Amino acid sequence: MKATGIIIGAGIIGSAIAYELSRKGLTDLHVVDPDLEGTLSSTERNAGGVRHLWEQPINRELARHSIALFEKIKTEIGFHQTGYLWLFGKGEEKSGEDMLARTQSHQLNYEQLSISEIKSKYPFIDKTDDLAFAIFGARDGLINSNSLKQYFRNEAKKRGVIFHDRHVVHGMKETPHGAEISLSTVTSDIAAEDHLKNPFPLLKKEGDLNWQADFVILAAGAWSRELLLPHIKHPLISPIRRQIVLFKAENFDMNSYGMVVDTSRVYFHPEGGNILAGLVLKNEAQGYRFDVDKDFFESHLWPALYERSSSLEKLKPITGWGGLYSYTPDTSGILGKIPKTKSLYECHSFTGRGVMQSYGAAIAITELIINGRFETLQASCLSRKRFLAGNESELLPEGLHI
Ligand SMILES: Cc1cc2nc3c(=O)[nH]c(=O)nc-3n(C[C@H](O)[C@H](O)[C@H](O)COP(=O)(O)OP(=O)(O)OC[C@H]3O[C@@H](n4cnc5c(N)ncnc54)[C@H](O)[C@@H]3O)c2cc1C
Numbered sequence: 001m002k003a004t005g006i007i008i009g010a011g012i013i014g015s016a017i018a019y020e021l022s023r024k025g026l027t028d029l030h031v032v033d034p035d036l037e038g039t040l041s042s043t044e045r046n047a048g049g050v051r052h053l054w055e056q057p058i059n060r061e062l063a064r065h066s067i068a069l070f071e072k073i074k075t076e077i078g079f080h081q082t083g084y085l086w087l088f089g090k091g092e093e094k095s096g097e098d099m100l101a102r103t104q105s106h107q108l109n110y111e112q113l114s115i116s117e118i119k120s121k122y123p124f125i126d127k128t129d130d131l132a133f134a135i136f137g138a139r140d141g142l143i144n145s146n147s148l149k150q151y152f153r154n155e156a157k158k159r160g161v162i163f164h165d166r167h168v169v170h171g172m173k174e175t176p177h178g179a180e181i182s183l184s185t186v187t188s189d190i191a192a193e194d195h196l197k198n199p200f201p202l203l204k205k206e207g208d209l210n211w212q213a214d215f216v217i218l219a220a221g222a223w224s225r226e227l228l229l230p231h232i233k234h235p236l237i238s239p240i241r242r243q244i245v246l247f248k249a250e251n252f253d254m255n256s257y258g259m260v261v262d263t264s265r266v267y268f269h270p271e272g273g274n275i276l277a278g279l280v281l282k283n284e285a286q287g288y289r290f291d292v293d294k295d296f297f298e299s300h301l302w303p304a305l306y307e308r309s310s311s312l313e314k315l316k317p318i319t320g321w322g323g324l325y326s327y328t329p330d331t332s333g334i335l336g337k338i339p340k341t342k343s344l345y346e347c348h349s350f351t352g353r354g355v356m357q358s359y360g361a362a363i364a365i366t367e368l369i370i371n372g373r374f375e376t377l378q379a380s381c382l383s384r385k386r387f388l389a390g391n392e393s394e395l396l397p398e399g400l401h402i
Contacts, residue, residue, distance in 0.1 A: 004213060005029045012145060017361075018163075030211070038146075047276060056397075056398055062379075079143045079148075083137060083140060083259075084258055085118075085260045087118070090131070113135070143355060166186045168185075179343040224237060225239065232338070237327065241290070241323070247277070254268075264304045333351070335379055364382075
């Protein structure tokens, strides 16, 4: 096969790129994934939070452009601007005030809430002795990331993009005529899952198919690391599990509220009549893990929730899961051309914000491919060149990360 472009990975990032490239008129585009359902993908396993508030200007811009689209199609993609409440503890005042100042120029309607304003807007937040204030973003909220992914895919398919299920890419390389991927088919859902839980064996051997294209974009989320290894000695990406639990709270209905992020970095929001909550555990080992630790709810999540709210005392866990954050050393994403190549691109590792940054990232990589430069967003700072020795001042640390 000889195509115009091939995208490796059909999560939210690969699907958004397919949408944007086809919207800009490119034809003969193919997206390849061992599991189009995305059972283990981060797009399937995330918390659905959407906000404009980030420390790095490029992260704010990626979110701003994405949210501008989400607002236009909000009913189709289940985007509810129910607000985002970020609680700041005593001693964290400076970081909260700095954060608020950064957003003022964008007219994002963020407001600072005093303790009494927090209590009146969120009466269930009743344990506030350690709090200084909160920042509330009315235009932020929650999204159905699956609906968003389907929106991108459906629009791309209408313009002729082909999504190939049960195809796993073993490697990519440049040829004198462009780019080439080596791939094979997987025969069942179980085989696809096996590969995603342990990607190393398949990637160590050549696939039985070779497809050529003018360009290839690597958008395989946390799995991008293995596909980069032949090209880059240290891909600088770590797949790290994050855990989430869905539970019912006795005598407490959270449905009319949005996302709450606590000082402990536990976050929680309403989810179809229940509550969904996650908490970042420090020292989580790298690896492709999708389970939930037996003691996660009782020993970590529940104590953090109850410490903030008496309404969160009697909780009944319903289900839980793990999903992957793809981490870079500064926790900002990687977007650009793979160094020393002409036709291989990468767009991945947006840690805990890939959904809310998906469309901004797609705009940027599309412009780079079609026009050879970034126009709408100044995204050259997302190149992996920032990690080279001597470029430390170009790093994009994102402390506002959960
Ligand atoms: C617990 C949790 C909570 C989160 N909360 C939020 C949130 O509130 N808001 C937010 O914006 N983001 C959140 N995120 C982050 C967000 O989910 C991710 O950044 C985003 O989904 C990444 O999308 P992706 O397309 O890069 O990767 P993925 O969705 O993981 O997609 C990668 C795709 O690549 C495919 N693939 C893998 N290997 C190969 C191969 N060899 N060949 C071909 N295809 C391959 C996989 O099957 C998969 O479909 C959260 C993530 C987690 C885990």
